[in-house]
Amino acid sequence: MTTSPLPAIKAGCATCSMHQLCLPMGLSDNDMARLDQVIGRRRRIASGERLYQMDAPFKSLYAIRFGHFKTSQINAAGGQQITGFQMAGELLGMDAISSERHQCDAVALEDSEVCEIPFDTLEGLFGEMPNLLRHFHRMMSGEITREQNVMLLLGNMRAEQRFAVFLTNLAARYAARGYSSTQFELRMSREDIGNYLGLTIESVSRLLSRFKTLGLLAVTKRAITLREPARLQALAAGTEQCSPLV
Amino acid sequence: MTTSPLPAIKAGCATCSMHQLCLPMGLSDNDMARLDQVIGRRRRIASGERLYQMDAPFKSLYAIRFGHFKTSQINAAGGQQITGFQMAGELLGMDAISSERHQCDAVALEDSEVCEIPFDTLEGLFGEMPNLLRHFHRMMSGEITREQNVMLLLGNMRAEQRFAVFLTNLAARYAARGYSSTQFELRMSREDIGNYLGLTIESVSRLLSRFKTLGLLAVTKRAITLREPARLQALAAGTEQCSPLV
DNA sequence: CGCGGAATTGAAAATACTCAAAATTAGTGG
DNA sequence: CCACTAATTTTGAGTATTTTCAATTCCGCG
Numbered sequence: 001m002t003t004s005p006l007p008a009i010k011a012g013c014a015t016c017s018m019h020q021l022c023l024p025m026g027l028s029d030n031d032m033a034r035l036d037q038v039i040g041r042r043r044r045i046a047s048g049e050r051l052y053q054m055d056a057p058f059k060s061l062y063a064i065r066f067g068h069f070k071t072s073q074i075n076a077a078g079g080q081q082i083t084g085f086q087m088a089g090e091l092l093g094m095d096a097i098s099s100e101r102h103q104c105d106a107v108a109l110e111d112s113e114v115c116e117i118p119f120d121t122l123e124g125l126f127g128e129m130p131n132l133l134r135h136f137h138r139m140m141s142g143e144i145t146r147e148q149n150v151m152l153l154l155g156n157m158r159a160e161q162r163f164a165v166f167l168t169n170l171a172a173r174y175a176a177r178g179y180s181s182t183q184f185e186l187r188m189s190r191e192d193i194g195n196y197l198g199l200t201i202e203s204v205s206r207l208l209s210r211f212k213t214l215g216l217l218a219v220t221k222r223a224i225t226l227r228e229p230a231r232l233q234a235l236a237a238g239t240e241q242c243s244p245l246v
Numbered sequence: 247m248t249t250s251p252l253p254a255i256k257a258g259c260a261t262c263s264m265h266q267l268c269l270p271m272g273l274s275d276n277d278m279a280r281l282d283q284v285i286g287r288r289r290r291i292a293s294g295e296r297l298y299q300m301d302a303p304f305k306s307l308y309a310i311r312f313g314h315f316k317t318s319q320i321n322a323a324g325g326q327q328i329t330g331f332q333m334a335g336e337l338l339g340m341d342a343i344s345s346e347r348h349q350c351d352a353v354a355l356e357d358s359e360v361c362e363i364p365f366d367t368l369e370g371l372f373g374e375m376p377n378l379l380r381h382f383h384r385m386m387s388g389e390i391t392r393e394q395n396v397m398l399l400l401g402n403m404r405a406e407q408r409f410a411v412f413l414t415n416l417a418a419r420y421a422a423r424g425y426s427s428t429q430f431e432l433r434m435s436r437e438d439i440g441n442y443l444g445l446t447i448e449s450v451s452r453l454l455s456r457f458k459t460l461g462l463l464a465v466t467k468r469a470i471t472l473r474e475p476a477r478l479q480a481l482a483a484g485t486e487q488c489s490p491l492v
Numbered sequence: 493c494g495c496g497g498a499a500t501t502g503a504a505a506a507t508a509c510t511c512a513a514a515a516t517t518a519g520t521g522g
Numbered sequence: 523c524c525a526c527t528a529a530t531t532t533t534g535a536g537t538a539t540t541t542t543c544a545a546t547t548c549c550g551c552g
Contacts, residue, residue: 073398077484081398095394097387103394123380127373140386141343147393148341148349152319152327154400155444159520159540190499192330198401200541221499221549238323299494405508436531451532467517467531 010034019091021176022063023117025135028048035132038125040116045108051092054105058096058106060116063192067112067188071104072195082196084146085109086167087173093119094140099118114232154198161198163207164235167217171226186222214242266324266334267422268309269363271381281378284371285309286362292352297338300351304342306362310334313358313368315335316435317350318441326443330392331355331434333419339365340386355433400444406488408443410481417472428475430465460488 013024013032024032042062045051051062054074064086072082073091083104086092097119126133144146153162175181186193194204213218216232218225228233234240253469259270259278270278286306289404291297297308300320317338318328329350332338341349343365374381398406432439440450457463462478464471476477478485 073394075398075402075484079398079402079484081394081401083394083397095390096388097383098391099388103391106442123376126379130369130373133372133379137386138344140383141340142345144341144386144389144393145344145349147390147397148319148327148329149328151393151396151400152321152325154397155327156321156325156442195401201499202501202542203540204542209500238321238325241354284500447531449508452508455532466551 005037016065017061018065018089018177022187023091023132023135023139027129027131027135031129031132034125038117039063039129040118040122040168043114043116045112045114047108048106050116051106051108052102054102056102058093058119060118061090061094061122062106062116065092065113065115067114068109068111069106069112070188070196071106071191073104079187080195082192084150085170085192085196088177091139091143092094094143095236108129109192147156157238159197159199159207160202161194161235162199163204163211164232165192166171166197167192167224168227168229170230182226184224197224210242216242236237256480259285260429262310262311263295264311264335264423269337269378269381269385271376273375273381277375277378280371280375284363284367286364289360289362289424291315291360293354293356293358295354296387297352297354298348299361301347304325304339304365305341305347308338308352308360308362310336310338311359311361313360314439315352315358316351316355316442319350326441328438330396331416331438331442335421337385337389347449355438403484405443405449405453406456407446407481408445409439409450409457409483410478412439412443413470413472414475414479414482417475423427428472430470432470456488462488 013019013022013027013036014029016022019025019032024035042065043051043062045067051069057131066088066213069086069092070082071084072080074080086106092106092114093102120233122136126136126200153165157165170184170186171181174184188196190204190208191201193199194201197204199207208217208219211232216226216228216235231240235242258272259265259268260275264272265278270281273281288311289297291313297315306468312334315332317330317332317337318326320326332352338352338360339348345484368382372382380456399411403411414421415431416432418426420430434442436454437447439445440447443450445453454465455462457478458465462472462474462481464473468488478487481488
């Protein structure tokens with residue numbers, strides 16, 4: 001008996017650590033196998049590379065297997081806005097279904113891997129797999145909710161609260177994936193954070209320094225340690241504030 | 247021969263002026279009739295009344311037959327953010343599918359009427375009416391795109407540009423419905439506009455005054471006339487600016 | 493060791509906010 | 523239809539948060 005040296009074994013959703021969060025969530029083994037057949041090749045995207053580009057024709061959704069991405073929009077005058085940071089188990093490209101063109105750029109923040117899911121093939125499954133369809137709707141709906149929360153952040157909160165929301169949101173998402181919610185690496189630059197939060201890079205830097213001085217967190221380069229998650233959550237919720245200078 | 251005095255005739259999608267924009271877009275007569283059967287009662291919502299409330303269990307989507315709504319989110323500290331203004335032909339409640347609870351309040355801005363669409367019944371149709379499903383996905387995806395554009399607005403634009411985007415967006419949507427794109431009534435208060443745009447009511451008022459002084463528009467109470475739509479679009483696109491004081 | 497991008501820090505400036513008051517509009521009842 | 527009150531909107535003046543501009547500092551990498 002020899003183990004096959006060939007790449008014939010295409011590990012599917014069942015063996016993917018994200019299948020509890022990702023598109024196949026809640027599917028039977030049988031359904032999951034059918035979904036596997038639909039999922040196209042995996043693609044590796046090196047850090048800084050683009051997965052897809054704004055205005056490019058929409059063919060596929062992408063499920064992140066591992067790694068991190070950012071999505072950003074550009075307006076006529078060249079102003080850019082990062083609309084989200086995505087991590088393993090999340091789906092990219094749903095905003096393109098409407099116009100059949102991508103509405104944003106998706107760029108890998110580190111070496112990453114995605115499953116390509118040709119959308120018209122996926123649509124073919126919906127008629128036969130109501131559970132899949134239901135979860136797909138949940139994911140789209142969740143994306144709408146997530147964006148509404150960002151609108152609340154950008155429209156209503158001061159810099160300090162925005163940053164606290166950003167950190168606690170990351171913490172919660174890492175917790176949901178079984179990682180530490182108090183120690184993690186920022187995958188994005190300060191500039192990306194600032195852009196996402198509607199702040200300048202300088203403001204982000206000052207906020208980090210202030211939170212550090214207040215003992216809320218420790219930061220070394222991009223490594224974050226949340227020292228007082230509860231107070232940070234209070235800041236994020238808006239039930240507490242910290243003075244500009246202490 | 248007498249005409250029926252009874253309300254037996256339930257006018258369906260086919261006779262609704264919004265069927266080219268709304269959920270039944272592109273359906274065959276036959277499919278549209280089936281959709282009609284699924285659509286529950288119509289509901290009239292008086293100006294200022296709430297169609298649904300945050301955290302309420304999600305049962306139905308609502309298609310606006312006529313009138314205008316606003317949707318808003320509230321955070322822990324009581325901060326409110328209006329996440330959108332909706333008009334005839336648009337769908338309300340898609341953000342609730344994920345959690346099965348409404349994620350925002352929906353309030354009528356004038357006397358309005360909606361079609362109630364029980365979601366689980368609608369789901370039953372998806373398996374048999376792929377065209378309906380496809381258009382539903384387009385509508386959800388379009389909502390995501392719309393919100394990304396608001397994020398761009400809130401995160402990246404100065405007050406002047408935000409307001410120009412707001413006005414040109416309304417103009418385009420009225421045009422799509424066959425109404426004038428240069429003369430329309432604002433259905434929402436200055437306060438609502440400010441909240442939506444991440445500005446104070448005073449700032450909105452000042453912007454209106456400035457645009458008026460610059461000859462970009464005329465405004466009487468809530469009646470708007472765009473006098474220079476092209477320049478307004480240039481402001482919205484960010485390819486032009488107008489000085490703070492002229 | 494030195495170069496270059498990223499991040500931090502400081503000081504000045506600007507945009508939008510807050511507070512306050514006046515003006516306009518809408519709603520209500522006589 | 524008018525008068526009265528409440529709510530909304532406008533306008534002004536001063537303030538505050540965040541930005542801009544500028545100068546360092548830090549760190550990875552050749």
